[in-house]
Amino acid sequence: MATNVAASRLQGTGTNALELDGVGRQFGALAALSGISMRIAAGERRAVLGSNGAGKTTLFNTITGDFNPTSGTIRFFGEDITTLAAHERIRRGLRRTYQISQLFTNLTVLESVYLACRGVSRRRYSLLRPRASDGAMAQAESIVHAVHLDGEKDAMVGTLSHGQQRQLEIALALAGAPRFILFDEPAAGLSPTERRDLIDILNALPKHIGYIIIEHDLDVALRVSEYVSMMHNGRLFKEGTPEEIENDPTVQEIYLGGGHRHG
Amino acid sequence: MTDLTLNPTRNRLQSQNWIEKAGIGHILLALFLLIYPAMASDFFLTQIGGYSLVLGMIALSLMLLAGYGGMVSLAQITVAGAAGYVVAIFGENNSGVYGFGWPWWIYGPLAIMIASMMSALIGWIAVRTEGIYTIMITLAVATACFYFAQQNYALFNGFPGYNGLRAPEFFGVYWRDPVPFYYLCLANAVVAYVAVLYGARSTFGLTLQAIRDNQRRMRAIGFNVTAHKVFAWWLAGLIAGAAGILLVWFNGRISPGTIAVGPSINILVIAIIGGLRHPIGPFLGAVIVVLMQTFAIDLVGAERFNTLIGLVFLVIVFISPDGILGLWERFKPQEGRDNWRSFKKAANKSENQGRNA
Ligand SMILES: Nc1ncnc2c1ncn2[C@@H]1O[C@H](COP(=O)(O)OP(=O)(O)OP(=O)(O)O)[C@@H](O)[C@H]1O
Ligand SMILES: [Mg+2]
Numbered sequence: 001m002a003t004n005v006a007a008s009r010l011q012g013t014g015t016n017a018l019e020l021d022g023v024g025r026q027f028g029a030l031a032a033l034s035g036i037s038m039r040i041a042a043g044e045r046r047a048v049l050g051s052n053g054a055g056k057t058t059l060f061n062t063i064t065g066d067f068n069p070t071s072g073t074i075r076f077f078g079e080d081i082t083t084l085a086a087h088e089r090i091r092r093g094l095r096r097t098y099q100i101s102q103l104f105t106n107l108t109v110l111e112s113v114y115l116a117c118r119g120v121s122r123r124r125y126s127l128l129r130p131r132a133s134d135g136a137m138a139q140a141e142s143i144v145h146a147v148h149l150d151g152e153k154d155a156m157v158g159t160l161s162h163g164q165q166r167q168l169e170i171a172l173a174l175a176g177a178p179r180f181i182l183f184d185e186p187a188a189g190l191s192p193t194e195r196r197d198l199i200d201i202l203n204a205l206p207k208h209i210g211y212i213i214i215e216h217d218l219d220v221a222l223r224v225s226e227y228v229s230m231m232h233n234g235r236l237f238k239e240g241t242p243e244e245i246e247n248d249p250t251v252q253e254i255y256l257g258g259g260h261r262h263g
Numbered sequence: 264m265t266d267l268t269l270n271p272t273r274n275r276l277q278s279q280n281w282i283e284k285a286g287i288g289h290i291l292l293a294l295f296l297l298i299y300p301a302m303a304s305d306f307f308l309t310q311i312g313g314y315s316l317v318l319g320m321i322a323l324s325l326m327l328l329a330g331y332g333g334m335v336s337l338a339q340i341t342v343a344g345a346a347g348y349v350v351a352i353f354g355e356n357n358s359g360v361y362g363f364g365w366p367w368w369i370y371g372p373l374a375i376m377i378a379s380m381m382s383a384l385i386g387w388i389a390v391r392t393e394g395i396y397t398i399m400i401t402l403a404v405a406t407a408c409f410y411f412a413q414q415n416y417a418l419f420n421g422f423p424g425y426n427g428l429r430a431p432e433f434f435g436v437y438w439r440d441p442v443p444f445y446y447l448c449l450a451n452a453v454v455a456y457v458a459v460l461y462g463a464r465s466t467f468g469l470t471l472q473a474i475r476d477n478q479r480r481m482r483a484i485g486f487n488v489t490a491h492k493v494f495a496w497w498l499a500g501l502i503a504g505a506a507g508i509l510l511v512w513f514n515g516r517i518s519p520g521t522i523a524v525g526p527s528i529n530i531l532v533i534a535i536i537g538g539l540r541h542p543i544g545p546f547l548g549a550v551i552v553v554l555m556q557t558f559a560i561d562l563v564g565a566e567r568f569n570t571l572i573g574l575v576f577l578v579i580v581f582i583s584p585d586g587i588l589g590l591w592e593r594f595k596p597q598e599g600r601d602n603w604r605s606f607k608k609a610a611n612k613s614e615n616q617g618r619n620a
Binding site for chain 1: 468472476479480482483489528
């Protein structure tokens with residue numbers, strides 16, 4: 001599988017879900033990102049690794065439009081989305097989770113997921129209450145089930161445990177019909193059981209949904225991705241299959257050498 | 264809705280009979296309001312009852328924006344005033360300027376439409392800001408409108424404004440007579456109240472509360488946050504506009520004084536004294552402030568009146584940041600406590616109880 005993906009990348013066949021060309025982001029004098037170019041095929045599952053402050057989250061923010069890059073272009077399924085409004089990118093099938101959960105503390109779990117389904121469909125301005133038979137509501141129920149939150153579906157988000165909030169983050173990214181998802185350290189702070197759950201959820205995603213996952217825990221990263229990109233100081237410095245990355249001397253030195261961080 | 268429950272986020276779609284749906288609190292309140300004219304003098308009916316309902320509606324439009332949307336506006340009386348000026352210009356007045364004498368069923372909807380558009384416009388300006396800056400920018404808009412109305416004679420008839428506005432007569436009733444006016448205000452207030460209560464759980468209501476909680480996340484699930492906020496302002500403008508019409512029928516006049524900074528802050532005080540957590544709050548606040556305005560002036564004099572209302576405001580905010588509603592919440596039985604402000608406390612509490620057990 002991994003080799004297939006690598007091969008298709010080399011041949012450049014098919015549409016790419018994401019194409020980044022020379023993407024950079026300055027914060028004042030700090031270049032949080034510079035010259036990032038990458039191609040990710042539709043349906044590909046990619047891990048991004050890198051030390052703290054490497055620019056991984058910043059990369060996600062520029063892709064989803066939380067803020068725009070200061071240089072370069074970003075294409076999503078062939079369309080230039082570099083300066084498109086964030087919500088427009090979402091409606092085109094891009095999704096994300098946040099490293100620090102961004103949730104609606106005063107809504108219930110089901111309401112949150114329902115909104116996420118509604119956000120990419122019609123009748124967003126409806127002044128009627130959603131019916132149980134509403135398509136978006138039905139989808140929300142099934143997503144809540146998929147992330148193992150059935151028991152909590154009527155609980156206020158603010159009362160959830162950390163692990164449950166992380167699951168809800170994922171649920172919000174699964175709503176609608178995602179084509180490509182950016183997961184920002186979904187496993188951070190999870191217990192070993194919750195981690196296993198997470199891996200199951202990711203592996204159970206439909207095959208056409210590609211994603212990038214930022215993950216400090218190599219064991220998790222390697223189990224849910226086919227290809228790995230390494231970042232350091234705002235640059236991409238190495239791409240390869242999990243095996244290539246694990247055995248690469250520079251990677252070992254920069255990233256693994258210091259002993260990789262758990263959580 | 265069970266009782267006057269203050270936790271709007273927990274109601275599930277359950278099959279209930281209409282008594283359970285409306286809640287015993289609502290039914291008792293409705294009964295009281297319906298038979299109130301039988302007990303009250305004309306003064307209490309109009310100056311207290313009708314006026315409180317009108318101010319309550321304007322404060323309700325603020326509650327909608329602030330409580331659900333997290334946008335505190337000081338321009339709600341300005342929006343109501345816009346409707347009032349439309350009534351003066353297109354209806355009848357004694358000021359000898361304009362007063363086209365159109366029937367109420369044309370100028371009424373027109374007034375509400377213009378007020379709501381104006382509200383949307385103010386919202387469109389204000390949604391670029393957050394928190395305290397929203398308050399500042401809406402205050403700036405309100406102040407600008409006040410001075411403009413005061414200096415512009417061509418349209419607003421300047422300082423004197425318009426006098427001699429008359430409520431309409433139809434179905435053989437003069438709607439400014441105490442009993443009809445009270446019921447007219449009550450009907451409007453009930454429609455607005457029920458609409459807000461129902462709408463809070465609607466798709467758009469949830470959207471608005473989600474925007475209040477986390478705008479960034481809302482964008483990241485596909486919502487155009489700015490457009491949704493502006494829509495909320497437009498909806499609030501419908502309520503404030505309708506109230507504005509009633510207000511000028513009540514006063515019989517409109518002048519820049521109606522939309523001055525004082526009245527605009529008054530609306531904020533009403534909403535905060537009552538509580539921003541449930542649409543009943545603004546009406547409670549309005550009754551309290553109107554009663555104080557009517558009777559405290561006799562006791563302490565007009566001069567010290569503002570000091571008094573300021574003190575009451577401080578005391579209430581000090582003991583309960585959620586206004587009267589918060590007080591009610593604190594002293595009522597356990598069950599309703601897990602609302603959106605205090606659910607953390609409640610959660611900690613039950614956790615502690617679990618630990619102790
Ligand atoms: N909004 C911002 N304003 C200023 N500097 C920022 C901002 N966001 C990120 N940075 C800086 O950009 C650099 C990259 O940050 P980023 O969050 O992308 O790192 P990361 O790889 O996600 O790290 P971590 O593993 O800790 O999440 C850091 O030096 C950070 O301080
Ligand atoms: Mg990060």
